[in-house]
Amino acid sequence: MQDTIERHTISAVVDNESGVLARVIGLFSGRGYNIDSLTVSEVDRDNGISRINIVTTGTPMIIEQIKAQLDRLVPVHRVADLTVQGPHIERELALLKVRNSGEKRVEALRIADIFRARAVDATDRSFVFEITGSASKIDAFADLMRPLGLVDMSRTGVAAISRGPDEI
Amino acid sequence: MSNNAMTGAEILIKALTDQGVDTIFGYPGGAVLPIYDALFKQNSIRHILVRQEGGAVHAAEGYARSTGKPGVVLVTSGPGATNAVTGLTDALMDSIPVVCLTGQVATHMIGNDAFQECDTTGITRPCTKHNYLVRDTADLARVVHEGFYVATNGRPGPVVIDIPKDVQINTADYTAPEKVRHKTYRPRVKGDLEKIREAVEMIANAERPIFYTGGGIINAGPKASALLTQFVRMTGYPITNTLMGLGGYPASDRQYLGMLGMHGSYEANWAMHDCDVMICIGARFDDRVTGRLDAFSPKSKKIHIDIDPSSINKNVRVDLPIIGDAAHILEDMIRIWKAGARQVDPARIEPWWRQIDIWRARNSFAYEQTDKLIKPQRAVEALYEKIKDRDPYITTEVGQHQMWAAQLFKFESPNRWMTSGGLGTMGYGLPAAMGAQIAHPDKLVVDIAGEASIMMNIQEMSTLAQYKLPVKIFILNNQWMGMVRQWQELMHGKRYSESYVESLPDFVKLAESFGAVGLKAETPDEMDSLIDEMIAVDRPVIADVRVDPAENVYPMVPSGAAHNEMILGNEAGAESPQATDQGLALV
Numbered sequence: 001m002q003d004t005i006e007r008h009t010i011s012a013v014v015d016n017e018s019g020v021l022a023r024v025i026g027l028f029s030g031r032g033y034n035i036d037s038l039t040v041s042e043v044d045r046d047n048g049i050s051r052i053n054i055v056t057t058g059t060p061m062i063i064e065q066i067k068a069q070l071d072r073l074v075p076v077h078r079v080a081d082l083t084v085q086g087p088h089i090e091r092e093l094a095l096l097k098v099r100n101s102g103e104k105r106v107e108a109l110r111i112a113d114i115f116r117a118r119a120v121d122a123t124d125r126s127f128v129f130e131i132t133g134s135a136s137k138i139d140a141f142a143d144l145m146r147p148l149g150l151v152d153m154s155r156t157g158v159a160a161i162s163r164g165p166d167e168i
Numbered sequence: 169m170s171n172n173a174m175t176g177a178e179i180l181i182k183a184l185t186d187q188g189v190d191t192i193f194g195y196p197g198g199a200v201l202p203i204y205d206a207l208f209k210q211n212s213i214r215h216i217l218v219r220q221e222g223g224a225v226h227a228a229e230g231y232a233r234s235t236g237k238p239g240v241v242l243v244t245s246g247p248g249a250t251n252a253v254t255g256l257t258d259a260l261m262d263s264i265p266v267v268c269l270t271g272q273v274a275t276h277m278i279g280n281d282a283f284q285e286c287d288t289t290g291i292t293r294p295c296t297k298h299n300y301l302v303r304d305t306a307d308l309a310r311v312v313h314e315g316f317y318v319a320t321n322g323r324p325g326p327v328v329i330d331i332p333k334d335v336q337i338n339t340a341d342y343t344a345p346e347k348v349r350h351k352t353y354r355p356r357v358k359g360d361l362e363k364i365r366e367a368v369e370m371i372a373n374a375e376r377p378i379f380y381t382g383g384g385i386i387n388a389g390p391k392a393s394a395l396l397t398q399f400v401r402m403t404g405y406p407i408t409n410t411l412m413g414l415g416g417y418p419a420s421d422r423q424y425l426g427m428l429g430m431h432g433s434y435e436a437n438w439a440m441h442d443c444d445v446m447i448c449i450g451a452r453f454d455d456r457v458t459g460r461l462d463a464f465s466p467k468s469k470k471i472h473i474d475i476d477p478s479s480i481n482k483n484v485r486v487d488l489p490i491i492g493d494a495a496h497i498l499e500d501m502i503r504i505w506k507a508g509a510r511q512v513d514p515a516r517i518e519p520w521w522r523q524i525d526i527w528r529a530r531n532s533f534a535y536e537q538t539d540k541l542i543k544p545q546r547a548v549e550a551l552y553e554k555i556k557d558r559d560p561y562i563t564t565e566v567g568q569h570q571m572w573a574a575q576l577f578k579f580e581s582p583n584r585w586m587t588s589g590g591l592g593t594m595g596y597g598l599p600a601a602m603g604a605q606i607a608h609p610d611k612l613v614v615d616i617a618g619e620a621s622i623m624m625n626i627q628e629m630s631t632l633a634q635y636k637l638p639v640k641i642f643i644l645n646n647q648w649m650g651m652v653r654q655w656q657e658l659m660h661g662k663r664y665s666e667s668y669v670e671s672l673p674d675f676v677k678l679a680e681s682f683g684a685v686g687l688k689a690e691t692p693d694e695m696d697s698l699i700d701e702m703i704a705v706d707r708p709v710i711a712d713v714r715v716d717p718a719e720n721v722y723p724m725v726p727s728g729a730a731h732n733e734m735i736l737g738n739e740a741g742a743e744s745p746q747a748t749d750q751g752l753a754l755v
Contacts, residue, residue: 065481068478077352
């Protein structure tokens with residue numbers, strides 16, 4: 001039995017019906033699985049289809065269980081393990097509020113520029129930066145902003161899609 | 169909407185009728201009055217009025233388990249729904265198809281903490297296979313048809329359909345079942361032929377094989393049991409059944425090793441431990457079966473056939489998983505076996521059988537023979553001998569009596585044995601027996617019970633009286649919560665904390681007060697005549713059989729132990745149990 005902990009990004013295509021998110025979250029909490037991040041949004045309005053992206057960690061046996069358990073939820077159409085399927089893109093969006101003055105304001109703008117974050121709100125003593133990228137890029141940006149007056153942050157969680165022409 | 173518009177309640181009745189429902193177990197209340205009104209005006213569905221909603225779900229389980237058809241429950245909102253939760257969880261754990269209709273407050277009142285409101289879909293989400301809140305009468309027929317499809321296809325389970333009162337009253341057109349096709353849920357039934365061929369190859373070349381089959385065989389229908397029996401006999405290999413799988417293979421057969429697991433037979437558990445090829449069909453490597461996981465059957469290649477992909481590699485890593493319906497896969501296996509003109513060389517498995525016979529000779533279900541006290545095992549055996557030719561239906565409560573019944577009552581066919589395996593629900597047996605008796609009015613239905621468990625749903629005696637259901641309640645009365653007492657004796661230094669059942673009722677008088685017959689036996693001789701009398705009476709019976717209060721269930725694989733560390737009772741060469749600290753933490 002392998003006990004190495006792996007991190008996987010799993011996408012589930014589900015019917016956009018009431019309670020479907022509660023089913024997924026309840027499955028994770030009820031069976032003691034980890035959720036590092038979870039996003040859900042409608043992706044096909046005509047057919048009422050939503051996509052849920054879950055970043056989770058566990059042993060290979062647990063990851064297999066998670067996929068099998070997700071797949072047997074009645075409103076779930078498909079489950080794809082992007083980490084196993086191969087190259088894929090993961091993006092997260094974050095909004096960070098930084099409150100500061102003087103030299104720290106200049107430094108914050110300079111770092112934002114390096115990370116290609118945009119200032120989407122500004123006052124004489126604060127900025128709100130918008131940044132997209134991998135979760136680790138956002139972590140790094142937040143780490144740098146913390147000593148510069150980071151007071152508030154809102155993150156979306158991971159949206160993920162495979163590379164290449166095939167759908168999941 | 170056309171002129172054919174019907175009220176939601178009428179639509180519901182029509183949908184149930186179109187689904188072939190003939191019986192509903194239920195209890196009325198404010199939020200389901202329109203449905204009860206519609207029931208009143210029709211004759212195709214019989215409503216059985218239980219005395220508590222928990223009883224309704226267990227009755228539906230007994231009905232489902234004994235017929236193979238889904239059981240149907242109708243309860244009101246709030247407490248009606250919450251009382252049903254235990255039964256729903258029970259049905260989920262044991263994969264029993266149940267459709268539970270719950271009333272709900274009107275849609276505009278949902279969320280306002282209205283009288284008898286509860287978040288039924290929220291509460292039942294983790295204890296159902298699926299659930300629905302119907303917000304529009306136009307959706308009701310489709311949801312009911314979908315609900316039956318989900319409950320009965322794939323791995324069966326309970327489905328809740330929550331129906332607000334205004335949805336019952338409003339009108340819409342009816343949707344026939346033929347027009348409903350589920351959007352997403354399509355479980356696989358046919359197994360992968362390549363894998364089935366590989367499995368047949370492994371089975372044919374095994375030297376120490378064992379079949380380990382469970383409730384999936386029962387759920388796959390009587391055909392699956394017949395195919396299993398055929399295939400096992402073709403191979404000449406040994407077979408063991410789980411608690412839920414009893415009756416899937418004829419218990420009197422020589423190839424049958426008895427039940428396996430915590431209180432399974434010595435030969436079944438040792439054969440599981442020492443086998444080289446394990447063929448698991450419709451069982452789920454439950455902790456009561458495997459014992460200590462890292463010591464579970466260490467030398468075997470494992471084939472696992474299951475309709476639920478999430479059962480694969482959940483507890484035990486297997487070598488060859490096959491997803492599909494047991495009957496379909498067994499059919500393919502037999503065909504491939506025959507096409508290859510395979511023959512098992514008796515000389516190859518003869519040493520295995522010789523070893524099994526040595527284990528079998530330990531006679532692990534043996535117990536002390538005495539004329540003074542009634543040994544509970546003897547009570548079960550006497551009952552079996554006296555009723556086995558009547559094709560009886562047996563239910564149980566949960567505890568020692570359940571294990572003795574599982575060990576000693578021999579089931580020759582499927583759907584005759586109803587017990588709460590996964591959830592272990594005390595109070596299951598009486599309502600389940602009620603459901604089985606409703607489904608099989610002319611058959612002998614016996615609830616092998618304990619005096620503690622029977623008190624948990626004793627109110628259903630009133631239902632037996634109302635419908636003149638001649639259920640026999642055969643209580644092995646040891647005045648203790650026997651299994652709790654056993655664990656306290658073996659693992660908690662004989663500190664019998666709260667396990668003595670004080671102030672028991674006089675069961676004879678209790679029976680009589682419900683219009684049933686009460687019988688009591690205190691000696692083995694009295695017991696024999698009690699059983700004769702119990703069978704002869706065409707009325708419900710409570711038989712109070714006073715058994716040896718000190719008896720324990722053996723053999724036993726203590727928590728945290730491996731199959732080959734099982735302990736035996738005195739009569740089979742006792743060894744004293746050694747519970748580890750780790751084991752104590754387990755249940």
